[in-house]
Amino acid sequence: MKTIPPIQKYMTTTPLTIHRDSTLDEAFKEMKSHQIRHLPVMDGSEILGIISERDIMVAEALNNVDPSKVKAGDIAKTETYKVPPDMPTDEVVLEMAANKYGSALIVQNNKLVGIFTTVDALTAFAEVLENYRGK
Numbered sequence: 106m107k108t109i110p111p112i113q114k115y116m117t118t119t120p121l122t123i124h125r126d127s128t129l130d131e132a133f134k135e136m137k138s139h140q141i142r143h144l145p146v147m148d149g150s151e152i153l154g155i156i157s158e159r160d161i162m163v164a165e166a167l168n169n170v171d172p173s174k175v176k177a178g179d180i181a182k183t184e185t186y187k188v189p190p191d192m193p194t195d196e197v198v199l200e201m202a203a204n205k206y207g208s209a210l211i212v213q214n215n216k217l218v219g220i221f222t223t224v225d226a227l228t229a230f231a232e233v234l235e236n237y238r239g240k
Contacts, residue, residue, distance in 0.1 A: 112197045113190035115229040116211045116219035122147045125178025129161050132177045136161075143208045143222055146181040152217055154181030157207055184233065187212045198226055 122145045123132050132144055142158040156177055164180050165172050186209045188197055197209050201223070211219035 109193040109195050111191045111196040112188060112194050112209070112211060112221055113219065115186070115194060115225045116190070116221045117225060118219050120145060120217065122217065122221035123156075124148070125153050125175045125176060126231050129164060129172035129175050129177065129180070132156060133158070133172070141222075143220065144177070145185075145210060145217055146215070146221065148176045150179075150216060152185070152187075152210060152212070153178055154184050155208065155210065156181050162202050185210050188221075189213055194229055197221060198229070201226065 116123050116230070121135060121139055121141060123135060125146050125148050136142060136144060136158050143155055144157075146153045160180055160182070161172070164170050164175060180238060186200065186206045188209050188211060190211050190213055200206070201209060201221075209221045209224055210217060
């Protein structure tokens, strides 16, 4: 039986982040230009939370919300799913599925070292299927 690889095998290293004082407009532009849907919100090296493309759209749909004035830190989800880089991938994927998390922040020594998203999970799944086909 093969060993389940750690999440660091599939995570995106050095994820793009955004400062808490950046506006929603700035966050959305970063997401679009880098074709991503999740941005960790930081204050220096401290992880404050995460925002998603969906979070921005919901905020913008509210009355009296100006995306050029509202800050990323104002809408960031502060309760994030954080795991160490050596956590087995299956444990991370099961937790994400059970709680409908769109991403996991990979943290080592209180520092953000990666992000694992549903797109990364699909990449991992494709690898598993490819290995299955090869048998």
